[in-house]
Amino acid sequence: YTDWAWTSFVVFSISQSTMLVVGAIYYMLFTGVPGTATYYATIMTIYTWVAKGAWFSLGYPYDFIVVPVWIPSAMLLDLSYWATRRNKHAAILIGGTLVGMSLPVFNMINLLLIKDPLEMAFKYPRPTLPPYMTPIEPQVGKFYNSPVALGAGAGAVLSVPIAALGAKLNTW
Numbered sequence: 001y002t003d004w005a006w007t008s009f010v011v012f013s014i015s016q017s018t019m020l021v022v023g024a025i026y027y028m029l030f031t032g033v034p035g036t037a038t039y040y041a042t043i044m045t046i047y048t049w050v051a052k053g054a055w056f057s058l059g060y061p062y063d064f065i066v067v068p069v070w071i072p073s074a075m076l077l078d079l080s081y082w083a084t085r086r087n088k089h090a091a092i093l094i095g096g097t098l099v100g101m102s103l104p105v106f107n108m109i110n111l112l113l114i115k116d117p118l119e120m121a122f123k124y125p126r127p128t129l130p131p132y133m134t135p136i137e138p139q140v141g142k143f144y145n146s147p148v149a150l151g152a153g154a155g156a157v158l159s160v161p162i163a164a165l166g167a168k169l170n171t172w
Contacts, residue, residue: 009111012068013104020044020070020103021096024077028091034082037095041074063114069106073099 024037045067052065077095084090 009104009107013107016068016070016107017073017096017100017103020074021077021092021099024074025081025092025095028081029088035078037074037077037081038071041070044068044070066111066114068103069110070103072106073103076102 020037020041024040027036027040028034048065048067052062052067055065056062076098080095080098081091084094
């Protein structure tokens with residue numbers, strides 16, 4: 001569980017930082033309105049509150065959905081956009097760096113406030129997939145010694161030099 005928690009924290013930190021920076025910078029550069037990153041983060045926070053309320057109404061505990069902390073990082077992004085005097089590259093580099101460093105810290109503090117994530121993981125496990133959605137084992141290595149596969153591989157490897165030779169011969 002701890003490996004899963006750490007991996008998901010890292011993946012979500014990267015994806016949420018990127019989502020916030022790319023969306024907000026794109027919007028700020030095309031509208032020229034500072035303060036839009038905070039607006040963007042507020043909308044995402046409200047959407048997550050709605051999702052948290054929906055899960056809570058289904059009988060899950062309040063801690064089941066953790067609302068990520070976007071707003072302070074977005075405020076830093078807006079501040080860097082304002083401080084760089086509309087220099088696009090500085091806004092992206094400085095603001096993106098500030099968000100990339102601050103968002104994981106804020107979210108780590110947020111995750112430490114959950115009372116018992118291990119109990120939550122075992123008490124409310126993920127539902128099992130129905131039979132029609134269970135993944136089929138890939139047939140890796142089944143055709144390893146097949147003459148068809150050997151011919152296809154050799155054809156793929158040799159096609160580039162043969163095409164280059166044909167192009168060279170065609171220029172005469």
